[in-house]
Every structure is written in structure tokens, then in C-alpha cells.
Amino acid sequence: MSRTRDNLVIHDGLWSLSCRMLLRTVRKAFSALTTSFERRVTARPFSDSRGDKGWWTWLSRAPAHRVSRVRVELAGWPRFSRPFRVLFLSDLHVGSHTRDVERLTRITTAAAELQPDLMCLGGDYINGLLFGGGRVPPETTAAILGRVKPPLGSFAILGDHDEIYGGASIAHALRDAGLTVLLDEAARITFEGNEITILGVTPDRARSPELIRDARMGLPRIVLAHDPAAFALLPSDAADLMLCGHTHGGQIQLPLLGPLVNMSDAPLAWTYGHVVKGYCHLYVTSGLGTSLIPLRLGIPPEIVLIEVHGVIRYQKSD
């Protein structure tokens, strides 16, 4: 490579690094501003047990949700006699859409009919929209979620909007409804005689490498993290399954352009869907609700059913 070309490559690298740093700074400033407004909104009582939107009903109708079935092959996991079925719901933001309590009831009924072995919840139960009512108490949401009773249990983490509202009270409501809440903690389940670890990280610890590193390695592991930026922390040689939300799939996707922002330090390529890095698999759901504005475009809400298959892991020969 010539010196001129070297200089061009360095120049392009610096330019793209500067753009990324600028975008990150703008996003963090915007996020700090909206968080400050949301704190004022969520400081008021949440007492709407129906999730009505009043004057905003016409603007806040949810698009139809879809059921996304995702086949994941994890090298080194046990070869089960049938797929291990993990139901994954995230970013409910109950009350962000018109008659959302009724909608969540329909969604959880449909989800239970998929007969999952396990339910995982990726956080953001609260509607923190700055306008338009729909202030659904977390106890109402938790009670509906508690009606789904998969045989291996239901495991939940919190999202950034839950922390703004008050993470402790949301965790309390979920536990009261019979769900296990993992706040930088691990739990064990057994499927067909095989132990599986479920690790849940809190939004503010999503970048905490020691938590992910220190959890017992070697066992099949499902990692629940609200923000997919945490995927960068997984070692690529560990056959982990990470489930994330937070991005809402971009919430607004334009034809040909896809998502423009994902409100995360994760690259745009991790905004939605199935991502594979070495032996690690990530699924980022578009979630069910909305934040900032009650509008979705080009990326519908979804119920996710992950079907996990264990496959033989071949050792690399020297």
C-alpha cells in the first residue's frame, strides 16, 4: 500500500471514529433530556388499570403483532429429544398503545398457546411516554404476565425505563405475581436432565464484563440483557444464547434504509433479529410497545418463540 493510500485509510478511519463519537454524544445528551422529562411523568401515580389513551386513542393504536419463530443451533449444548422452547417478550411499555391492558391479555394468551418450556422477559414494562395517559400500574402488568405458567418458570429482567419509574417496585410486583426477577443474578433450570443457567443483568450493569465472565462457564447458558450492547461482552467461544430488547427494532424503519437509530451503543446491525458471533447467538426482539412516540413503522411488534437445538461441537484441529 502506498503512503498516500495509507494516509487515506487513516483519514477515513479517523473520520468514521469522529462521526461515531459525535453521534454517541448527541444520543447521550438526548437520552439525558428525555430521562429527565420521563422522571417527572413517572413521579405521578400510575392508576389506569385499562391503559386508556383518552384524546390520544386515535394516534396510539398498536399495529398487529406477529409471532416470530427462531431456530437456534447451539454448538456444545445437549442434543435434546425435541427443541427447547423459550418464549421471549420484551419492551411491553404497557399503556403506550390504545387499550393496552386488553391487548397484553390477548398477547399473553396467544403466547401461552405456543406451549413454551420457559418464559423470558427483557424489561421495560412501563409506559413512560411523555404525553397521552395510559399510566398502567406495574401490578396490573405483572398479574397478566403471571398467568403464563410455563413448566420451567418465568424469568424477568428490568429495562432502563423501569429504572426511571422505580426498579424496586416493578421487581416487587413481578415477584408477587410468581415471576423470578434476576438482577445481576443467575438461576438454574433443568430440561431433560440437563442443567441450564439463566443469567440476568441489570440495565446499569449491562456493560459489566465481570458478571458475565464470572458466572459459571461450561454449562449451557441463556443471558438476559436489556440492551444488546452487552453482546460485545460475551466471549465468542462460549455457546451462549443472549436475548435482548431495548431497540424496538429501531421502532421506525424506512424502506431500503432500515433502522436509522437504535438508542444503544450496539452497532446498527444488532438492532433487530438473530446475530451470530463465533459460537454465541443473540436475538434482539422488536418488542411489543413503544417509547418517545406511540408509533411504529416498518417493524411490527412481536412475540418470539426461540427453538433451541443442541448440536455437536467439532474441535478445531491444529
Ligand SMILES: [Fe+2]
Ligand atoms: Fe423499550
